Structures are given as C-alpha cells and as structure tokens.
Amino acid sequence: MRRPDDSPPGTAPYGNLPSELNGFVGRGPELGELARLLGTARLVTVTGVGGVGKSRLVLAAAREARAQAQERYCDGVWLAELSAVRDPALLELTLAEALGLTDHTTRPPRTVLAEHLAPRRLLLVLDGFEQLVDECAELVHELLRRSPGLCVLAAGRRPLALAGERSFPLAPLGTDDAVALLADRATAADPSFAVTAENRAAVAELCDRLDGIPLALELAAGRLRTLSPAQVLVRLEDRFALLTGGGRGGLPRHRALRTAIGWSHELCTAAERLLWARLSVFAGRFDLEAAEYVCAGPDLPVESVLDLVGELLAQSLLVRERTPAGTRYRMLETVRMYGACWLESLGDAVRLRRRHRDWYMGLATWCELDWFSPRQHEVAALVEAELANLRLALECCLEDPDELHLGQYLAGTLWFYWAGCGRLAEGRLWLDRSLEQAGRQGAEHEPARLKALWVLGYVAALQGDAVASMSALHECRDAALAAGNPVATAYAVHRMGCLALLRDDMVRAGELLGAALERYREAGELNSNVLMCQVELAMALAFQGDLAGALALCEDAREICEDRGERWAKAYALYVLAYAALDAGGAAEARRLLAECVTINHAFHDLLGLVLALELLALVTVAEGEPAEAAVLQGAAEPMWGAVGPRLFGSAYFNAPRVMCQEQASELLGAERYAAGARHGSGLEVDAVVERALRGPEPRTGRGAEAGVPRPRGTAESPPPPPKGSGRASVETNSL
Numbered sequence: 001m002r003r004p005d006d007s008p009p010g011t012a013p014y015g016n017l018p019s020e021l022n023g024f025v026g027r028g029p030e031l032g033e034l035a036r037l038l039g040t041a042r043l044v045t046v047t048g049v050g051g052v053g054k055s056r057l058v059l060a061a062a063r064e065a066r067a068q069a070q071e072r073y074c075d076g077v078w079l080a081e082l083s084a085v086r087d088p089a090l091l092e093l094t095l096a097e098a099l100g101l102t103d104h105t106t107r108p109p110r111t112v113l114a115e116h117l118a119p120r121r122l123l124l125v126l127d128g129f130e131q132l133v134d135e136c137a138e139l140v141h142e143l144l145r146r147s148p149g150l151c152v153l154a155a156g157r158r159p160l161a162l163a164g165e166r167s168f169p170l171a172p173l174g175t176d177d178a179v180a181l182l183a184d185r186a187t188a189a190d191p192s193f194a195v196t197a198e199n200r201a202a203v204a205e206l207c208d209r210l211d212g213i214p215l216a217l218e219l220a221a222g223r224l225r226t227l228s229p230a231q232v233l234v235r236l237e238d239r240f241a242l243l244t245g246g247g248r249g250g251l252p253r254h255r256a257l258r259t260a261i262g263w264s265h266e267l268c269t270a271a272e273r274l275l276w277a278r279l280s281v282f283a284g285r286f287d288l289e290a291a292e293y294v295c296a297g298p299d300l301p302v303e304s305v306l307d308l309v310g311e312l313l314a315q316s317l318l319v320r321e322r323t324p325a326g327t328r329y330r331m332l333e334t335v336r337m338y339g340a341c342w343l344e345s346l347g348d349a350v351r352l353r354r355r356h357r358d359w360y361m362g363l364a365t366w367c368e369l370d371w372f373s374p375r376q377h378e379v380a381a382l383v384e385a386e387l388a389n390l391r392l393a394l395e396c397c398l399e400d401p402d403e404l405h406l407g408q409y410l411a412g413t414l415w416f417y418w419a420g421c422g423r424l425a426e427g428r429l430w431l432d433r434s435l436e437q438a439g440r441q442g443a444e445h446e447p448a449r450l451k452a453l454w455v456l457g458y459v460a461a462l463q464g465d466a467v468a469s470m471s472a473l474h475e476c477r478d479a480a481l482a483a484g485n486p487v488a489t490a491y492a493v494h495r496m497g498c499l500a501l502l503r504d505d506m507v508r509a510g511e512l513l514g515a516a517l518e519r520y521r522e523a524g525e526l527n528s529n530v531l532m533c534q535v536e537l538a539m540a541l542a543f544q545g546d547l548a549g550a551l552a553l554c555e556d557a558r559e560i561c562e563d564r565g566e567r568w569a570k571a572y573a574l575y576v577l578a579y580a581a582l583d584a585g586g587a588a589e590a591r592r593l594l595a596e597c598v599t600i601n602h603a604f605h606d607l608l609g610l611v612l613a614l615e616l617l618a619l620v621t622v623a624e625g626e627p628a629e630a631a632v633l634q635g636a637a638e639p640m641w642g643a644v645g646p647r648l649f650g651s652a653y654f655n656a657p658r659v660m661c662q663e664q665a666s667e668l669l670g671a672e673r674y675a676a677g678a679r680h681g682s683g684l685e686v687d688a689v690v691e692r693a694l695r696g697p698e699p700r701t702g703r704g705a706e707a708g709v710p711r712p713r714g715t716a717e718s719p720p721p722p723p724k725g726s727g728r729a730s731v732e733t734n735s736l
Contacts (some may be wrong), residue, residue, distance in 0.1 A: 026177030050168035050334040051215030054155040083128030102422035121149030172212030176328035185221035202229035284388035285328035325385035361395035374565025405445035412451035425534035450488035488521035513537035571600035627665035635681025
C-alpha cells in the first residue's frame with residue numbers, strides 16, 4: 001500500500017511517477033521548451049489531438065524536472081491520472097489519492113488538498129482532464145492561489161483557460177522522429193524488422209500519411225509483424241480514399257488518427273472487433289477474468305478471450321501492466337473511446353455495463369468474505385487496483401432508481417476498504433449518495449439499506465461525526481428490530497457501542513458492545529467486525545479496571561485471528577495486549593507486540609491504528625530509559641493527527657499514553673530538549689518513522705548522550721503512572 005505523504009514540507013523528495021514501459025523517442029526540442037516554460041510559469045498545459053503523445057511528453061518532462069530541479073520541487077513530483085474520472089465529485093478524491101493523502105475527518109477533500117499543498121514545493125502532473133475541464137480549472141485555480149510553491153503540468157485536448165497559464169500546443173512528430181518511433185516499436189514486435197534502403201521510402205511515406213501522430217504510428221507498427229511497409233501503405237491508402245473521396249491532400253490530424261484507428265479496426269477479425277468494443281466498458285485497468293466474464297457470450301466464447309486479448313496486445317490496442325494485484329490490461333483512452341462508439345452503435349452498451357456492474361459486485365462480495373482470511377493484504381491490493389471499475393459500478397447502480405438497492409449493497413459491502421484502508425471520505429460519499437437517493441423499496445431490498453446504514457454509522461464515527469453516526473445507527477437498529485433482522489441489529493448495536501467508547505462513556509460502551517457480541521454469537525456471525533467488537537469490549541473493560549477480563553477477550557481474539565490468518569483486527573488486539581504488558585512491567589514484551597501492530601497498520605494504510613500504536617510505543621520507550629527517542633516518536637505522531645481528526649476523538653482514556661510520555665520525557669530531558677526531539681520527529685516521513693519504530697532505540701554504550709539522566713518512572717519494575725490530575729486516566733482504571 002502506498003503510504004500517506006504526511007511529512008512536513010521540504011523533507012521528502014519523492015513522488016509517484018511510473019517507470020517507462022518502453023523507450024521515449026524524439027521530442028528533444030519539446031522537452032527543452034517545456035523545461036523553459038516550467039522555469040517561468042506555475043501552470044503549463046500541453047494540448048493537442050488525442051494520440052499526439054501528450055501523456056508521454058509530460059511524463060518525460062516530469063522525470064527530467066524531478067532529476068534536474070530537485071531544489072524547486074523538494075516535495076516531489078506527483079502524477080494524477082484523470083482520464084477514468086467521470087464524476088466531478090471524485091476529482092478531488094483522485095488528486096488526494098495520487099498524493100498519497102489519507103484523511104479520516106469530515107473535512108471536504110478540497111480543504112485537505114489545499115492545506116496539504118499550501119506549505120509545499122512540488123510539481124503536480126494532471127493527465128487527461130478534458131472531460132472535467134471546468135471543474136478541474138476551478139480546482140487548479142484555487143490550489144495555485146493558496147499554494148505558492150505548487151507548479152502544475154497538465155495534459156489535455158484543450159487549455160484550462162486560467163490566468164497565468166502557458167499553453168504548449170504539441171505538434172506531431174517530425175519525419176525523422178516519426179521514422180525512429182515506428183522502427184523502435186516495429187522492432188519490439190518483430191526483432192527481425194529493420195529500416196533498410198529498400199523500405200526506407202515506404203516507411204517515410206507511411207509516417208507522412210499518418211501525420212506523425214505517435215498513437216497512429218504505434219498501431220501501424222503492430223501490423224509490420226505480418227505486412228511489409230509497402231503493403232501497410234497500400235492498405236492505408238484504401239482507408240484514406242474511403243474517408244476523403246479519393247483526395248490525397250494533407251489530412252487534418254484528427255482524421256489521420258481516426259483513419260489509423262479505423263483502419264486498425266477494419267484489419268481486426270470480427271471477434272477481435274467485438275472484444276475491442278466490449279472491453280471499452282472498463283474504466284482504467286482490468287484483468288483477464290473480468291474480461292472473460294463481462295465480454296464473453298454466445299458470439300464470443302469464453303475460451304477465445306485469452307487469445308483475442310493476445311492479438312489486441314500485439315496490435316498495440318491494449319497495454320499490459322504489472323500491478324501489486326497482478327497483471328492488468330488497459331486501453332489508451334482514444335482507443336477505448338472508439339470502441340465505446342462502436343459498442344453504442346451495436347446497441348449493446350447497456351447490457352455490457354450491467355454485466356460489468358455484476359462482475360464488480362461479485363468481486364466486492366468475494367473480497368468482503370476473503371478479508372477474514374490470510375489473504376487480507378491481497379484483498380486490499382486488489383480493491384485498490386480495481387477502484388476505478390468499482391466506482392463505475394457504483395455509478396451504474398445509482399443511475400437507475402430501480403437499482404438503488406444494489407448501490408447500497410455495494411457501498412456497504414466495501415466497508416472493509418473504507419474503514420480498514422484509509423478511504424473514509426470516499427466511503428462516506430458513496431454511502432450518503434446511496435441512502436439519500438433511496439426512494440420506496442420493497443422489503444426484499446431492506447437488508448441492503450440496513451447494511452449501508454450501519455456502515456455509514458461506522459464511517460461517520462471514525463470521522464468524528466457523532467451526530468451523523470448516531471442518526472444512521474439508530475435508524476438501522478430500529479428498522480432492523482422491526483424487520484426481525486438480528487444480524488443488522490447486532491451491527492447497529494456494535495457500532496453504537498464503538499461510538500460510546502470513543503466518547504468516553506465506558507459503562508454504556510461495555511453494555512452495548514457486550515450485547516452486540518452476544519447477538520453476533522446467537523446469529524453465528526464471525527468475521528473481522530465481530531473480532532473488533534471483542535477488542536473494543538476489552539478496551540471498555542480495561543478502562544473500567546477489569547484488566548483480567550480485557551486480557552481474556554484479547555487473547556481469545558488474537559488466537560482466532562491467528563487461526564484464520566486475520567491481521568487487521570489482530571493489530572488492535574495487540575495494542576490492548578501491549579498496554580497490559582507495559583502496565584505489568586513488561587516493556588520488552590510491549591515493544592514486541594507493538595512492533596507487529598505497527599507493521600500491520602502501516603501495511604493496511606490504517607492511519608488511526610498506526611498513530612495510536614506509535615504513541616503507546618513512545619511511552620514504552622520512556623519506560624526503557626530512552627526519553628530522547630520517545631520525544632522523536634511522539635513528535636512523529638503529531639502531524640498524523642491532522643489526517644485522523646480530533647486528537648483521540650477528545651478521549652481522556654485514549655489520550656493518556658501521550659500525556660504520560662510527554663510528562664515523563666520532558667521531566668527527564670527538560671522542556672527544551674524534549675521540544676527539539678519532537679520537532680525532529682515531526683520532520684520524518686511516515687516510512688522513516690515506521691522503520692525507526694521497528695528498529696528501536698540505538699543501544700547505548702558507556703556514558704552516552706543520556707548518561708547521568710535518572711531512569712524514568714515506568715520501568716520494568718514500575719509501570720508508568722497516570723497523568724497528574726486525571727482521575728479517569730489512572731493506573732487503577734488501566735486507561736489505555
């Protein structure tokens with residue numbers, strides 16, 4: 001999982017630019033001019049016809065900027081791919097995702113973006129914005145206005161039309177570069193191909209007839225596996241004659257590209273053309289299994305799809321990519337749009353969109369079940385890879401009033417991704433939409449609505465929005481009781497208990513969580529949610545002084561997690577067990593437990609679990625006699641809370657370790673040295689913090705930097721006392 005960019009400005013020269021799949025050919029003067037424009041303007045937009053090479057050029061320019069202008073872009077160079085985004089509401093979320101931002105609050109994504117970018121110096125690359133040009137222009141204008149160190153390099157078919165924008169119209173390749181590109185791609189398809197004295201004239205004329213448009217050249221190169229350049233030229237001439245009535249004059253660039261794509265389409269077999277059209281329903285990347293389910297039918301046998309995909313790959317109509325979730329395929333947007341038009345003309349678009357929706361609803365259902373298994377990490381990577389298609393499926397559900405229940409089901413089923421992988425804001429968006437639009441539904445669809453309600457209550461609680469959370473959970477509980485749905489009732493009561501826990505109402509939390517756990521058992525429900533309920537009940541018991549009961553619950557939860565291979569809920573059980581170990585004087589055992597907890601939370605992008613574990617680990621570090629290192633860890637946790645929300649939801653119980661650590665480390669180091677250590681920690685990026693936390697304090701030899709400093713309160717012989725003046729956060733109540 002990609003880690004969030006929570007590091008302070010100027011400390012993290014990184015980014016997310018992809019590696020090149022094949023060589024970048026030509027465009028030397030264009031790269032030089034773009035570098036010059038970026039040196040004088042904060043917004044540069046590369047414009048041009050589809051297929052002219054805008055995306056490749058801006059990526060090449062961004063890589064050069066990253067290498068040559070590190071001082072100007074000291075906070076990195078970041079790419080946001082927007083071509084698959086159709087819904088304006090997802091624009092800001094997509095940019096936040098590209099920047100690696102995680103935010104658990106109810107703040108608008110635009111606010112999160114603006115506050116993050118305001119102090120930073122970075123280059124943001126926006127590719128494929130034309131379908132949202134107005135919304136994108138408005139957002140870019142605001143971000144540039146509020147972020148003086150931000151520069152934007154955009155690629156689209158038209159400018160953003162903003163003050164200060166420098167537009168760079170991209171022309172097709174010149175003859176030499178066009179020949180070089182065609183030769184490079186043809187050689188990749190057929191190593192025996194070469195430009196020779198015999199075929200040079202035909203190659204040059206072919207490049208000229210295709211107007212030097214890179215996408216058209218790459219499509220033609222795919223045909224040079226089986227045809228000579230002269231044969232390709234003859235067939236292309238036939239296509240030109242069809243479009244122009246026999247005229248051989250210079251064609252407009254749009255027509256040249258249309259000709260090349262249409263000619264490629266005509267040279268495909270009927271089955272290849274049909275698959276091309278049907279694959280256009282996917283957003284972004286897809287895998288072979290999805291293509292087989294969505295696209296196969298009586299006229300396209302499932303066993304033929306693999307070979308047909310191979311043929312489309314060979315013709316440069318598909319691109320194969322490696323992702324953390326495995327091999328994926330992707331169509332360039334211009335090629336996809338051609339296929340989509342063809343699909344519409346066949347009258348099959350609605351049916352294919354529904355098949356696409358059905359596949360991704362099935363995928364989400366499978367992922368929810370598989371989340372409670374050793375494959376949790378693979379499930380997280382899979383949903384991340386398929387997010388664009390899951391969004392498209394959600395849009396499809398919510399477009400039809402008769403299928404709103406499917407949108408509620410899908411938005412609710414993805415609870416594990418919203419809550420467990422740092423996607424609360426997007427989850428809240430889809431859950432709100434599915435429930436706001438809901439009209440009259442039959443009783444058979446009530447379970448989907450109830451699921452969306454309890455997931456909404458859960459997400460809102462984690463965002464610190466107690467009012468929305470309680471409203472959704474009460475509605476869910478009352479409706480579930482009326483419908484006789486014991487499972488939905490259990491989930492609603494569970495999340496009401498979770499909300500009470502976060503609000504420091506431990507007696508009420510214990511009652512609700514205990515009741516929910518009993519309802520789960522009566523219904524035979526066992527999954528990550530049930531285990532989280534058990535761990536949350538353990539927290540409530542520990543806060544009320546029943547440490548033995550809390551330990552029993554967490555040990556049982558950990559055993560079930562290890563038996564099932566579940567890791568996400570296990571991390572929270574480890575957190576409780578670590579505090580209990582520290583309370584009993586076992587700092588070493590607490591560190592071991594927290595190391596595993598930190599590792600899991602970081603892998604799942606669970607920022608809340610990570611920051612809680614880091615603050616408890618800082619307290620452990622004080623107990624080990626390393627107050628300087630504790631100050632660094634405490635400082636590192638500080639900026640993370642900006643993304644999580646109100647510090648520990650205002651809970652005195654959850655806040656106790658931080659208060660204890662700050663008091664004890666400050667007493668041992670002095671206020672000035674503690675503050676210096678905390679400042680150093682706040683300047684570390686999350687990956688560095690995690691690495692440091694897992695490594696532990698450096699062993700001291702002789703009379704080191706802390707020689708002469710008394711050992712802190714809270715050693716192996718004496719657990720740390722509570723913060724002064726906090727009756728609720730006392731050792732007697734075992735506050736976490």
